[in-house]
Every structure is written in C-alpha cells, then in structure tokens.
Amino acid sequence: MISCKLARNKILKALTPDTLTDDVRDHLQHCEKCEAWFTGYLRLNSAIQQRRKPIVSESVKTTFLYRFLHLGLSADSPIVGTGVGTGVGTEVGLNDTQKIQGDAANKHPMLLQSSANLPGRKQESTSSSPSLLSRYWPLGLVAATILIGFMAVMQLSSQPGNPIAVLPEDPLLKRVVQLNLELSATKTPSERIDKLVGLSNTIYDEMKGIAKVDKGDQINKLSKWYQRIIQDGIVDSVSELNELEREKVLKPLLNQLEQRSLEAQQFAREVPPQSVKSFQNAARDAQSVSEKIRILKGGTS
C-alpha cells in the first residue's frame, strides 16, 4: 500500500475523483485520516467550483498568487488590485476564495504545498515573482504619457509661429559676422575679393536652403543682398587689383561666377514658383558681373 503522502499527492494531481488510480482508491479504503482529508478536499473542490470566477486583471491575479505562495497571505488579507475589474465585487469574491483556501491550508498544509504544482496552475506559479512589467505597468503608463507629451511639445515647437518654439543659434548671422571680421583683417584687394566671394556664397547657400519653404519675400531679399555683394563689393575690389593679382584672381573668379549663373538658372527650373524670380535674378547678376569683370580684365577670356 502506498504512503499517505503519496496518495494525497496523487489525489491532488488527479484533480477529479473519477481519475483516481486503483492504488489511491485502495489507500483511501484502508486509511481513515486520508479518507477524511479526501472528503474535505472534495468539499473544498466543490465549493471552489461553485464560486463565481472573479473578473480580475492579470496583475491582481499575479499579486494574489505571489502573496499566497511567498508572503504567507492570511485569510483576511484583502487583495487590492489596480487593473481592470477590481472593485467591491471582485474583492469580496477573492476574499471568499481565500478563506476557503486558507482554511484548507491550515488544516492540510500539504494542500498548500501541492497546489502550486497542479498542472492547471503551473503557468501562474512557476515564476518566483511577478514580472517587473506586470508589477510596475502603471509607472510605465505614466512614463508613456510623459513621453507622448514630450513628443507633442517637440512637434509643436518645430512649427512656425508657435510661441513655445525655441530656435537654435542662427548660422547665417554667425557666418556673416565671421566673414566681416575676416574682411577687416585683409590687407590686399585679392584677400578682400576672397572674403566677399565667401559672403556671396553664404547668401546664395541661404537662398537654396529656404527656396522650397519660403513664400518669396525672404528669398527676394537674399537675392538683392547677393546682387549688392557681387556688384558693389567684388567689382569695386577687382578694379583695385594690380596686374599680378589680376592674373591670379580673375580666372577662378570668372569661372565661379559663370558656374553660379548656370547653377542658379538650373535651380530656377526646380524651385517653387515664388522663388523662381530670385534665382533668375541671381543668375542674371552673376552673368552681368562676370561680363563687367571681363571688361575690366581687358576683354580677354
């Protein structure tokens, strides 16, 4: 005959009285204590079956099992959940179930020990503690809300005309200041031409940078600045060059202006209608200045 412990374990594993093995049945017939235990088990099982299954969230169930298995949950301990389905009805249902299980566990400690190994409950009881995600998901929800808020603020701040927009430092202003200071340190006309060409390139690059989003006003202003720099600044400085400097400076300058004229013409075909005129003007101005410089150079190409 099998031992009491083995018989009770087999009963717990069998789950229903119908599936009890012969050796267990044989044991129950000969052991009064186990027979009484089995009767209690059946009553308990029946009581559990009759209870309405509480609707609880995963976190409540996990917390309950964790406390039940590891923290010595008492029969009167309320289970307070934070998930869907927690409330008065749920709490009452849980407490009733706890009481039944608590009583049974007090009378038959092995039930408590063995219940953790029941196949139907294996998934819930195998983990030593609830996962962090399950326990701290409300914190995750708060973090997600903050994240969404942050993303919304960032999105809003990138839109023009928004008062909360924080603009970065202006690279155009910084570059123009820098070129002005470099210009102040120049000694010769060729050095000045070099800095003025840098200034004109900076302005032209800005035109390209805003061409697709500007409504036309600003790009128009930029094209006028470009015109002033190359017509007033570069042409005047070219006239101050001596023969030696002319040979060295004018050829690359003419190439650059002609290249710029072609590029601006090409750009004028690609940009939105409101920016076309500005690029056409820049192309025309670059061409016109290169012709003036050719004349100053002495008509040679």
Add this chain to the structure above:
Amino acid sequence: MIHRTVIMILLLLLCNFLSAQPGPLEVTPVQRIKLFEKNASIIDKLLDGSLKLAKSTNEPLQASDSYRQTLLELEDQIKKAAGHGDRSRVRELSGCLNNLMNRGFLPALGKARKRVSLGHPDEKQLFELRDVADWITNDLEKNIRDSMLASTDEATDIYQSLQSYRQTLKEKMTPGVEQQPHH
C-alpha cells in the same frame, strides 16, 4: 500582453521620432525662415558695413565707422530680447556684439586714434564714434539692469563685457606720444 504591445509601439514611435529630428548643428528650412525674420535687420546692416569695410580696410577711421549701424542695431535687438526675457537670444546677440567690438570696431578705432592727429578735422568723427560706443555701453547696461534678466548669468557676462569695452575705449582713445597737434 497588451501593455507589452503598447510599450513596443511607443518605443517604435520614439525611434521614428528621434531619427526624424535634425542633429544639434542642423537647422531646418522652417527654422531658417524664422531666424531670417528675426535677424534680417542685423544681417542687412552687417552686409552694408562689410561693403563699406571692403572699401576702407586701410582707412581705420572709415573701417570703424562701418560698424556704427551694425552695433546700434545689435544693441537694440539685445535690449528687445532682454525685455522679452529671451536668454538664448541675448546670449547669441551679445556674443556677436562682443566679437564685433573686440575684433572689429575697437581695434579699428584704436588705429584711427593713432592716425588722426590732435585737432585734425577727422577728430570730430573719431569722437563721434567714441560717443556712439559710450552710448551703446551705457544704454545697454541700463536696459539689461532694468530687464527681467538683470541677475542672470547672461546679464553678468554682458556687464563684464561692457566694462571691458569701457576700459579698452579709454586706453585706445587716450592720445599717445605719436599724436601731434594738427596745424
């Protein structure tokens, strides 16, 4: 299961959002437009000044005069930014003012002082420029002290810079032994 999926979706959204952001040195075209709107008047004066400067790099009095309008415009914009409590703009523009004063205007004014002899007709323009610099430093200090930024780090930096301009101006505008009276 549901909250894991939600967290995964949020992480994907975050990755997508971050990858779409410009780098720290990049300025979007929309931001460029905004910056242009704010700084066009300063850049306009700077370009005018640069064209004047290109014609007068060897004439220090004219070179220092080429900064006059830009410095006045910058001072005005810093005052406005301080009035609005815009610390980042105050910091940016006072950095520009600092550069133009210390590396452009004041050295040119110092050279001009050395070139213009005492009593020369050009001295009037020289004193005018000194008075402009004095006015800028005093007016800017008064306005910053009256603004909501009066006790910020930006304001402290500006006070120090202004004090430094005054000192430099005093040193450079004091006639040296090479200045002979004009006859």
